[in-house]
Amino acid sequence: MSEPMDLEKLATESKVVAAGRPAKQPDGALNPPIALNSTFHEGGPVGYGRYGNETWSALEEAISVLEGGKTLLFSSGMAAISAVFSLLPEGAVIVAANNGYQGTTTLLKKLHESEKLKVRFVNLANTDECIAAIPGAQMLYLESPLNPLLEVVDLPKIIAAGKAAGCGVAVDNTLATPLLQNPLALGADISIHSVTKYLSGHSDLILGSLTTNDQALYGRLEQSRRYGGAIAGPFEAWIALRGLRTFAIRMQRSQENAMELANRLSKDSRISKVRYPGLPTDSYHGLAKSFMKGFGAMISFDVNASVEQLDLMCNSSKLITNATSLGGVESIWERRRRWATESATVPENLIRFSVGIENVDDLWADIQQALNVAKIK
Ligand SMILES: Cc1ncc(COP(=O)(O)O)c(C=O)c1O
Structure with missing residues (x-):
């Protein structure tokens, strides 16, 4: 059997085909199994089906290769987005779009009204307005292109301004996808997907993902999934990986x-x-x-x-x-x-x-x- 290849060196068209495969071995399968288990024999690193699953891992590995970080799969895009907001302490200031995906805006309005977060809603397509809102914020929550007006946000400039101010930066990359832009390479801390959309591509499932290259942040997000419980079904993960190939x-x-x-x-x-x-x-x-x-x-x-x-x-x-x-x-x-x-x-x-x-x-x-x-x- 040939040695495993360095996936990072491949073009996106090849990464989507090659990533998330089981290790090569004689008569080994090309695809991961649909791992239907709620529990595992004791002594291993996973232990329980809410903490990890072989089919999720395969899809997470593939999205990780595309986004350039380490990925956690969630039951929906909104579950992934909620996990990001759950990291913020009560009353924290967050800068976010007043003109982005309405599910996220609605969730943020509710968090603001209940005083769990202080949301500074801005027009993300207006770079100056966005940057002026950053001082004192703990998180900058971006999306580009914005859904549904398809305004493009100046991600390089705004991410840099957020990081310079010591702000955590998350980007919803659903519409652009890693084929068109890589938020982590632009300096963001988290790249978010509604995997429901382009990555899986067949309008037959709901899933979400978060990718980060910050190990401590990954740990906190993993804990949020583990105890928030918004985990993916193994079947959906398998179908999504099949869709990702194309x-x-x-x-x-x-x-x-x-x-x-x-x-x-x-x-x-x-x-x-x-x-x-x-x-x-x-x-x-x-x-x-x-x-x-x-x-x-x-x-x-x-x-x-x-x-x-x-x-x-x-x-x-x-x-x-x-x-x-x-x-x-x-x-x-x-x-x-x-x-x-x-x-x-x-x-x-x-x-x-x-x-x-x-x-x-x-x-x-x-x-x-x-x-x-x-x-x-
Ligand atoms: C840009 C964007 N982000 C997040 C979501 C939410 O994803 P999901 O429906 O998988 O929860 C959507 C859904 O339409 C979306 O368009």
Whole structure:
């Protein structure tokens, strides 16, 4: 059998295929087992199913290789995010987005209202506003691109300002993925994923992860998972690892489709604004190009139409699914303000579009027929 290879030296496309495999041995399996155990014979390092699991370890190892740190898997993206906030002492000051993923903003609002944390909500896309809020904060909680407005946050500058002020820095890397940016390499302490999205990629499971290269922080987060109990199911971990094998190729294809559709949408007079950092006309294009390796596969666009017309449009698509979530092989869109918790800064006529891997002309034809059914002119 050949010697194990140095995964760190591989490109992302190879890492996703090679990482998280069992050690090579004659007749050994290529894939980890789905380890269905709540307990183990005494004397080993794990001991109990809430403390560790062979299938989680395989997925954690693979995400670790992609993110450049050590990973903990959680039962959902929100469970991972909650574990990060659980590290802060009561009343600690945290700087976070007023224009980010609505699940995180809602959780932070609740923590603020109950005085567990003091949250300084800022527009993360405004670098000066964000940096001005840092003094006295214990944590800087970032997300980029922001969901759903797809504004790009100046991660290199803001992370550096946070670290210089002695702040812990966490970044939600769900939309960009490690194919496009590595928060830890930019100096962040924690990189977060809703593994539900691009990493697993098939809209068939809910999982989350945290990666850090700080051993003491890893220990505290592990304790939070162990006693908070938000652990992953081994089956979900196994399916996610299987999905991860094609992550790079799915992301590349979705991104190509997104670039093409953003271009076509921007030439359509019924669309008043296309928000995609890949468009040279987008306000965030230059910033995205300066530190990201691509522009991602999410497009948000504003349509010259009423809410009723837009709801009809979303319901009239045949190939594109009217649903929430993102990052799957299938294209999904929704009118984002249908959610009561969505930020008021998101226009009522904004459609968030997670572009999948289908044929781009089929997607374009579906968009056209849905706009026509809704009589959008
Ligand atoms: C950017 C971002 N972060 C976190 C989450 C939460 O992840 P989960 O649904 O896996 O709990 C989501 C879910 O949509 C998201 O879009």
